[in-house]
Amino acid sequence: xxxxxxxxxxxxxxxxxxxxxxxxxxxxxxxxxxxxxxxxxxxxxxxxxxxxxxxxxxxxxxxxxxxxxxxxxxxxxxxxxxxxxxxxxxxxxxxxxxxxxxxxxxxxxxxxxxxxxxxxxxxxxxxxxxxxxxxxxxxxxxxxxxxxxxxxxxxxxxxxxxxxxxxxxxxxxxxxxxxxxxxxxxxxxxxxxxxxxxxxxxxxxxxxxxxxxxxxxxxxxxxxxxxxxxxxxxxxxxxxxxxxxxxxxxxxxxxxxxxxxxxxxxxxxxxxxxxxxxxxxxxxxxxxxxxxxxxxxxxxxxxxxxxxxxxxxxxxxxxxxxxxxxxxxxxxxxxxxxxxxxxxxxxxxxxxxxxxxxxxxxxxxxxxxxx
Numbered sequence: 001x002x003x004x005x006x007x008x009x010x011x012x013x014x015x016x017x018x019x020x021x022x023x024x025x026x027x028x029x030x031x032x033x034x035x036x037x038x039x040x041x042x043x044x045x046x047x048x049x050x051x052x053x054x055x056x057x058x059x060x061x062x063x064x065x066x067x068x069x070x071x072x073x074x075x076x077x078x079x080x081x082x083x084x085x086x087x088x089x090x091x092x093x094x095x096x097x098x099x100x101x102x103x104x105x106x107x108x109x110x111x112x113x114x115x116x117x118x119x120x121x122x123x124x125x126x127x128x129x130x131x132x133x134x135x136x137x138x139x140x141x142x143x144x145x146x147x148x149x150x151x152x153x154x155x156x157x158x159x160x161x162x163x164x165x166x167x168x169x170x171x172x173x174x175x176x177x178x179x180x181x182x183x184x185x186x187x188x189x190x191x192x193x194x195x196x197x198x199x200x201x202x203x204x205x206x207x208x209x210x211x212x213x214x215x216x217x218x219x220x221x222x223x224x225x226x227x228x229x230x231x232x233x234x235x236x237x238x239x240x241x242x243x244x245x246x247x248x249x250x251x252x253x254x255x256x257x258x259x260x261x262x263x264x265x266x267x268x269x270x271x272x273x274x275x276x277x278x279x280x281x282x283x284x285x286x287x288x289x290x291x292x293x294x295x296x297x298x299x300x301x302x303x304x305x306x307x308x309x310x311x312x313x314x315x316x317x318x319x320x321x322x323x324x325x326x327x328x329x330x331x332x333x334x335x336x337x338x339x340x341x342x343x344x345x346x347x348x349x350x351x352x353x354x355x356x357x358x359x360x361x362x363x364x365x366x367x368x369x370x371x
Contacts, residue, residue, distance in 0.1 A: 049065070081099050082109050083108065083110040085111075086112075095126060097126055111152050112152065112154075113150065114153070117145050139163075143225070145185070145188070154166035171370065172369075173370070178234050184229075185370050189371060190224055191221070193259055193290075193367070193369075194366070194368075195365075196215050196365050197266050197340055199213065199214050199215050199238065199267070199312060199364075200213045200252065200269045201252045201359065203249060204346035205346075209301060209309040209310065210276055210345045211312040211321070213278030214296045215267045216283070218263040219291045220263055220290025230260040235254055236364075237254055237255075237360050237363045238251055238267070238270045238361040239361075245348050253269055255364070256281075263290070280313055281295040298345075301323075309323030311342075312359060318339075320344065321334035323347075331355070332355075
């Protein structure tokens with residue numbers, strides 16, 4: 001169909017139709033016969049093309065024809081919706097999605113809630129259709145624990161596979177206050193490790209003793225991909241030595257802590273005398289990227305009218321043990337309080353009773369935050 005100009009405008013194919021305007025002497029446009037014939041022909045072609053018979057008594061046949069040729073959509077397509085389902089099984093998974101799907105095509109988005117954690121590579125059957133591999137976004141097989149019970153994930157179909165778009169996230173803490181073996185929680189992908197060596201013990205002196213030093217702390221992140229276990233060694237706290245009145249002793253060193261080959265946190269040095277607190281642990285090896293935090297040095301003896309033994313050095317986790325007060329105590333320094341802290345100094349001077357002894361250093365620790 002093309003535009004049909006007024007009969008009285010044969011040389012202007014785009015001339016507009018105008019109404020009669022008697023006051024201005026403007027004639028109205030004259031529609032040619034083709035104008036009516038073409039319009040009727042176009043409308044009749046739509047009506048008959050829809051399989052209808054033209055009927056002069058009806059005034060809605062054009063509408064009926066349009067609805068018959070282009071029916072209104074009764075429901076959105078399965079591609080335009082997000083589908084939901086609960087997974088059954090562990091590695092051979094099945095689910096019935098809602099809204100339902102009738103075929104597998106690229107771009108189907110779905111939220112799936114696992115009933116159990118997967119233990120390895122997985123396949124899935126959606127609404128009884130053909131089984132497909134359920135894989136990571138890069139096409140590789142799902143690792144154990146990528147699906148966690150009760151933790152919804154987002155997935156999308158592409159090239160005959162179901163891609164895990166948003167995986168379950170595990171957050172867990174494992175702590176070691178003694179040596180053992182770390183086994184990653186299924187689904188954890190990386191870990192932030194905080195490792196502290198043991199604290200040194202306080203010394204004893206006839207005037208007043210010094211405090212033991214705190215152990216070093218290593219803080220680093222590792223990938224858990226391919227990691228099945230890691231040996232964990234926790235350094236013990238240095239031992240204070242029991243003496244007699246008027247005798248002296250130096251404090252025992254704290255033990256080193258280690259997390260496999262990833263890092264070693266050095267233990268704190270025991271106090272070496274009344275005027276020399278232990279040196280804070282430092283210098284341990286670390287292959288992973290992270291921070292090395294030296295342990296705090298032990299405090300020396302306070303010599304004066306009221307002599308006081310030095311406190312133990314503070315670790316990453318907190319303060320050390322307090323030193324003995326020669327005027328009022330039995331001469332025994334206090335043990336380190338926080339993990340990896342140093343023990344307080346002892347005093348073998350003018351005490352009323354007991355056996356003087358430097359405080360023990362606190363053992364180290366390893367905390368693993370899994371993500």
